[in-house]
Amino acid sequence: MKSIEEVVTVQFDKNDVYATMKGLKPETRLSWDVIDKIRSQTNLPVVVKGILTAEDALLAVHHGAKGVWVSNHGGRSLDGTPAAIEVLPEVVAAVGESVEVYMDSGIRNGADVFKAIALGATAVFVGRPILWGLACNGSKGVERVLEILLKELDTTMAMSGCQCLEDIRRKGKVVHKSYWKKFLVH
Numbered sequence: 001m002k003s004i005e006e007v008v009t010v011q012f013d014k015n016d017v018y019a020t021m022k023g024l025k026p027e028t029r030l031s032w033d034v035i036d037k038i039r040s041q042t043n044l045p046v047v048v049k050g051i052l053t054a055e056d057a058l059l060a061v062h063h064g065a066k067g068v069w070v071s072n073h074g075g076r077s078l079d080g081t082p083a084a085i086e087v088l089p090e091v092v093a094a095v096g097e098s099v100e101v102y103m104d105s106g107i108r109n110g111a112d113v114f115k116a117i118a119l120g121a122t123a124v125f126v127g128r129p130i131l132w133g134l135a136c137n138g139s140k141g142v143e144r145v146l147e148i149l150l151k152e153l154d155t156t157m158a159m160s161g162c163q164c165l166e167d168i169r170r171k172g173k174v175v176h177k178s179y180w181k182k183f184l185v186h
Contacts, residue, residue: 035063047102049073052087054094061099068095069102070121085116092120110152114160117168 039046045066050073051057057068070088072081084105092101103116104125116124126149133145162168 032059032063035060035065039064047100049102051091052081052084054090057091057094057101061095065099067100067102067122069104069125071103072105085112085119088116088119088121110149110154111156113149113153114156114168117165120169 035046035048046064047067047069048060048065049069049071051060051068051070052072060068068091070084070091072084084103088101088103095101100122101120102123102125103121104127107113107116107124107126108129113124113126126145129145129149130142133141133143135141137144157163157168160168
């Protein structure tokens, strides 16, 4: 099996002063064909991360992705990108049940996990809190962060009348604030 570096040959401009890593900036000419190329090299399901629009989600599915991962990469790529939780409902609506939809970015507590699941995420990934736990107390810190997140999720579920994750999905307990904008009188 080939490594990702052998399949996707991205050129780097080592003289670009705007590179995200000293001397390295990814080439901006990547295309959706990269997914086709990766799929031709493996039987594993391909998941595309960094999806922030319904159109991109549909393109990923069209090119054979088995999952889409709604993420703004922690907001560090571009400071003007929308929060992942804001675009999650439109991505879920676009792909329907054709693929799984994952989400990360901005998950800080168990209530955030609840909201993401209620808005249609199949799974929710956590980044910074895990790193904070690791920095504070190594693997024990990570365990503690996960315990806290689970307790917060459990509490939020109980207060919302949900006994299992499927209850969160079925009950439609969360409506994103953008829903209410259509009722505002200008």
